[in-house]
Amino acid sequence: MSPETACIFCHIVAGRAPAAKIVETEHALAFLDLFPSTDGHTLVIPKRHYENLFEADEETLPEVHLLARRVARAMRQALAPDGMMALQLNGAAAGQTVFHYHTHLIPRRAGSELRIHGREQADPAHLAALAARIGAELE
Numbered sequence: 001m002s003p004e005t006a007c008i009f010c011h012i013v014a015g016r017a018p019a020a021k022i023v024e025t026e027h028a029l030a031f032l033d034l035f036p037s038t039d040g041h042t043l044v045i046p047k048r049h050y051e052n053l054f055e056a057d058e059e060t061l062p063e064v065h066l067l068a069r070r071v072a073r074a075m076r077q078a079l080a081p082d083g084m085m086a087l088q089l090n091g092a093a094a095g096q097t098v099f100h101y102h103t104h105l106i107p108r109r110a111g112s113e114l115r116i117h118g119r120e121q122a123d124p125a126h127l128a129a130l131a132a133r134i135g136a137e138l139e
Ligand code: AMP
Pocket: 008, 017, 019, 032, 033, 034, 035, 036, 043, 088, 089, 095, 096, 097, 098, 099, 116, 117, 118
């Protein structure tokens, strides 16, 4: 089986798996994390499958990160967090669990616990409403 066939994010890109999508461009997609660390936890990915930063290509990587900036700004408008964590993990030893490149955007409140991964699955209806709220603030 090719990595793309087994990859949950490739299934989301292709519309074969559900996700609370915020926005997509030609080569990039932003959607809410199903196990959010905080409310609004978002992932920004290339539509093309590659595993990590080492494999990233020059065509899509800038687009992914420009979309991350655009979505981060919309999240700041919609959620008014005190800060925003933007981070990206490479390899299981670094904590990567889905092996399709992605940047996490995690809105944070002052003094809240520093965590990358959430423990509970979010309510899909809540995620859909949140995606619409963030999407409404996109420029
Ligand atoms: P990482 O550990 O950096 O590879 O992060 C992978 C992220 O993907 C985690 O925060 C998971 O909660 C998230 N995740 C896994 N499956 C899904 C899914 N089907 N939809 C949305 N987010 C997911």
